[in-house]
Amino acid sequence: MSETIHVSVAWPYANGDMHVGHLAGAYLPADIFARYHRLKGNRVLMVSGSDSHGTPITIEADAQGISPRELFEHYHHRFVKTQLEMGISYDLYTHTDTENHHRIAQDFFLKLYEGGYLYQETQQQLYSESEDRFLADRFVEGTCPICGYEEARGDQCDQCGNLLDALDLINPRSKTDGSQPIIRETDHYFFDLPKFADRLLKYLDKHQNHWRPNVINFTRNFIESGLKGRAVTRDVQWGIDVPLEGWEDKRIYVWFEAVMGYISASVEWSHNRNQPDAWKDWWYNPEAKIYNFIGKDNIPFHTIFWIAELMGVERIYEEDDSKTLSLPYDMPANEFMNIKGAQFSKSRNWAIWLPDLLERYDPDAIRFYVTFAMPENRDSDFSWSEFVRRNNDELVATWGNLANRVLSFAYKHWEGKIPDPGETRAIDHELIEEINKGFDIVGGYLEEVKLRAALQECFRLAREVNAYLDHAPWFGVIKNDRESAGTTVFTALQAIDSLKIMLSPFLPFSSELLHSYLGYEEPLFGTQDIVTIEEDSRDHEALTYNPAKSTGRWAPSDLKPGASLRKPKPLFKKFDDDVIEEENNRLGLPRQ
């Protein structure tokens, strides 16, 4: 029976390029998962987008002398391109500065406000008279009250590392013009999280058996150590207007609205397809399973704040008051992918940037290594020597070579046609049976989001086929027992055809290529497109997935003897060992 699956993917913050940590943390696992479910014939909706608001974008824009919108659109464009090239198959990848998202975020805000979940409180904050605005912590510098360092930032001192309250800085000054700010009172709305504590704990109880232990433990601990109200408005210019009279100078806090993108993007996708209510098949369907792929730094924002928002809103754009918004079924958070043991750092350029990586390597080689090194249980390490080793000694040697040796042999000796299996033998049945069991085993791992285990099983099966080819008669008997050779080659082709499907969520590009070598006319997957979506006041760029022509099915091979093959070429490239030193030398240098 077909299932309904929503794949919500964490929204990347559009103030810098994507790096390999992003890919390993959320985007690649989400894509593998979504592709698998599509092959299973399940109804999948995978959405995300660029998070375009918030202070870091304003600061970066100020530094570059451009507007926040120009800045985030620059990175949004690069995100779209990078993810297209990487094959991250969003049904819709949009951003948070669309009219659609603004409207939905404001409606959410009002719903929570009317529901009594927002309360007002007066705070003290630094205000710049010369700039006529409140200064976010990151816009203030001053002397650290703890160590006396004179260049401390408003939120943290770089010398002693202590976190600071900007109000405690000695001799505070505006980072923009150096003027001395004054303390001024300001009103803000706060989200009443303590009201949700009991319901959140019940929600966790319901899911504790299938969530990852780190996610459930962290979340429970966070709730039990006491939830506090969190400000949902800010005194900034860049962001979504607070939809209340007298609050025109304030914006909705970015953490509060960005997560609503999971719904706003679903709504936008429906709208773009002229099926305005289609999104409800996921968000108002108790049978639908919503999976939220995130990095560990995002855990509380999703497992607590976002869930509380959904609970508080109850329903939106829905008349039937017996229905409430669906809550995520799982939040498979990954840990971090570090580089040689040290955490990613933009300022030190300690990063593997995806646009750079894609210039030099094929997406499947990257996807393969990143999946094998995926930080599912704990932090993992990106290492160039491992990248080269995994590529050369496993991807190329075990799988690429297997496909190539069988296909080229078949193509050469049977005039480009699939040989007839003739009379099959026990060894053939044993192999095919083993391969066919893989669909359940690999599929089971994928459903539990154990992606590394799934990929390992695929490779174990590929080794089985290689071993089979050592025992079965083929190249040695091609001259005097063509029939036996045909049986072996047909069986091996069948095995490869099946493995191609199992590997395709991980390696979509090379699987598609192999699919065509095996003679298929129609592709496994649909197509990805960059589109421009028009709204009344502005357009935006988006990445979409069109499944119309996809024919891939999560099922054993059904190869037809006599059908035509295409002339095969190696699926993957080997890397020279020099790559390791070259790439290591690039690390930490200023970026070109």
Add this chain to the structure above:
RNA sequence: GGCGACGUAGCUCAGUGGUAGAGCAGGGGACUCAUAAGCCCUUGGUCGAUGGUUCGAAUCCAUUCGUCGCCA
């Protein structure tokens, strides 16, 4: 300082009470269809340390050392 994670073969990692595992690398062998790839065999570990619980501990508890993260 508080909280938490991690420390298992040369490398990357599985393994949460019942005789230490995988892949790759290293060594040996037979083969040649294939990107010198593949196959068979094989060498590697007192599971960070110490103490405890248990018939039995990599696995539970305590202490400790080391690495890292989050928070103050």
